[in-house]
Amino acid sequence: MTVNPAHTALWPAPHASGAVDATVHVPGSKSVTNRALVLAALASEPGWLRRPLRSRDTLLMAEALRTMGVEIEEGVGSEGTGEFWRVIPAGLRGPATVDVGNAGTVMRFLPPVATLADGTVRFDGDPRSYERPLHGVIDALRALGARIDDDGRGALPMTVHGGGALEGGPVEIDASSSSQFVSALLLSGPRFNQGVEVRHTGSALPSMPHIRMTVDMLRAVGAQVDTPESGGEPNVWRVTPGALLGRDLTIEPDLSNAQPFLAAALVTGGKVVIPDWPSRTTQPGDRLREIFTEMGGSCELTDYGLVFTGSGAVRGIDVDLGEVGELTPGIAAVAALADSPSTLRGVAHLRLHETDRLAALTKEINELGGDVTETADGLHIRPRRLHGGVFHTYEDHRMATAGAIIGLAVEGVQIENVATTAKTLPDFPDLWTGMLGA
Numbered sequence: 139m140t141v142n143p144a145h146t147a148l149w150p151a152p153h154a155s156g157a158v159d160a161t162v163h164v165p166g167s168k169s170v171t172n173r174a175l176v177l178a179a180l181a182s183e184p185g186w187l188r189r190p191l192r193s194r195d196t197l198l199m200a201e202a203l204r205t206m207g208v209e210i211e212e213g214v215g216s217e218g219t220g221e222f223w224r225v226i227p228a229g230l231r232g233p234a235t236v237d238v239g240n241a242g243t244v245m246r247f248l249p250p251v252a253t254l255a256d257g258t259v260r261f262d263g264d265p266r267s268y269e270r271p272l273h274g275v276i277d278a279l280r281a282l283g284a285r286i287d288d289d290g291r292g293a294l295p296m297t298v299h300g301g302g303a304l305e306g307g308p309v310e311i312d313a314s315s316s317s318q319f320v321s322a323l324l325l326s327g328p329r330f331n332q333g334v335e336v337r338h339t340g341s342a343l344p345s346m347p348h349i350r351m352t353v354d355m356l357r358a359v360g361a362q363v364d365t366p367e368s369g370g371e372p373n374v375w376r377v378t379p380g381a382l383l384g385r386d387l388t389i390e391p392d393l394s395n396a397q398p399f400l401a402a403a404l405v406t407g408g409k410v411v412i413p414d415w416p417s418r419t420t421q422p423g424d425r426l427r428e429i430f431t432e433m434g435g436s437c438e439l440t441d442y443g444l445v446f447t448g449s450g451a452v453r454g455i456d457v458d459l460g461e462v463g464e465l466t467p468g469i470a471a472v473a474a475l476a477d478s479p480s481t482l483r484g485v486a487h488l489r490l491h492e493t494d495r496l497a498a499l500t501k502e503i504n505e506l507g508g509d510v511t512e513t514a515d516g517l518h519i520r521p522r523r524l525h526g527g528v529f530h531t532y533e534d535h536r537m538a539t540a541g542a543i544i545g546l547a548v549e550g551v552q553i554e555n556v557a558t559t560a561k562t563l564p565d566f567p568d569l570w571t572g573m574l575g576a
């Protein structure tokens with residue numbers, strides 16, 4: 139096996155010599171960009187995405203849709219409007235091969251789309267993608283009338299034999315390992331002959347804000363969606379069949395990717411401004427306003443954006459992160475630098491994210507001298523004086539940014555493969571050094 143030198147390269151994480159004071163323009167949301175691409179591809183007229191995120195996960199999504207026949211033109215708008223993608227839907231077709239990389243959104247959102255294609259669509263990806271749960275999507279699609287060949291594990295690689303249409307209707311799934319199973323079925327639901335009714339039957343469903351994001355974005359393109367919150371049964375979502383509108387959508391900044399920059403203000407007692415922070419959003423990163431305030435900061439949401447200020451003190455926290463699991467690595471990093479212990483709960487499913495995040499955080503923080511223990515569904519973090527060393531990242535973008543947060547406060551931290559941040563934030567190293575005024 140050849141080793142990619144980028145994967146073993148070490149990046150000296152910059153140490154902050156004082157309080158940071160910066161404005162950071164954070165690129166667009168991965169979750170919004172990839173939903174917008176799917177919905178635009180399924181629409182009955184062209185649509186626009188403005189300021190889309192250009193990162194590995196979103197470029198994989200765009201490329202996959204292109205291989206199924208969708209046209210996506212890229213351009214730059216007039217002054218100040220930034221880049222745009224114009225999506226021109228077409229009859230979806232195979233044969234096609236989709237590389238999902240290690241993008242949960244691509245591997246889960248596209249198999250339902252592929253059932254609508256005329257022809258076979260082969261799905262493959264990074265080695266880790268073979269281990270990430272997909273059974274909820276595969277079993278549900280089979281129950282709704284799709285023909286799918288996999289190797290019997292209910293995982294990648296697999297082939298969807300698209301028949302040009304899918305019957306759809308009611309289906310039960312256990313989405314306790316990923317909310318993306320529910321989002322995947324809902325996103326394509328309007329295009330199934332009978333729509334779809336998804337009933338989650340397992341234990342706690344993680345990442346509810348991401349399901350709300352799916353529902354909001356479906357409604358914005360004209361879909362009719364009934365949800366538990368709109369008076370329906372608990373754990374049941376129903377999408378009525380119907381055509382989708384093309385939309386002109388400006389993508390919000392990725393609030394989960396704003397996390398390391400806010401954390402920088404918190405751990406250095408400085409100030410960071412994130413322009414264009416939305417006043418209303420379904421992004422889970424919006425919970426950072428509350429979580430990082432409890433950990434010692436304060437924030438003000440203005441018309442310009444979010445102004446976040448650290449106080450100099452960093453406090454531990456006891457918090458259930460089940461709704462906002464993707465924030466866990468950054469919160470764990472801050473917790474390791476706090477003045478009191480933390481307990482992070484409700485995130486057992488992170489063991490099947492980009493890497494086993496609970497094991498990776500425990501190992502890497504402890505190797506810098508920390509005291510972290512894994513629990514059944516999270517982490518106990520007792521802050522200790524940390525020292526420098528190599529912070530391994532396991533091809534996980536959020537491990538790399540977590541290590542960078544620790545590096546601000548601890549001299550001599552080296553991040554392995556910082557390039558892995560390209561999954562959702564290719565500009566990370568430049569934004570980070572820019573924030574520090576380097």
Ligand SMILES: O=C(O)C1=C[C@@H](OP(=O)(O)O)[C@@H](O)[C@H](O)C1
Nearest residue numbers: 169316317318344345348463464
């Ligand atoms: O739908 C989405 O865009 C996402 C849902 C969540 O997945 P899980 O429910 O699998 O945690 C989240 O962690 C992921 O980063 C993005």
Ligand SMILES: C=C(OP(=O)(O)O)C(=O)O
Nearest residue numbers: 240241242243464491492
């Ligand atoms: C879990 C994540 O990604 P994915 O969309 O691949 O599930 C994440 O970005 O933290």
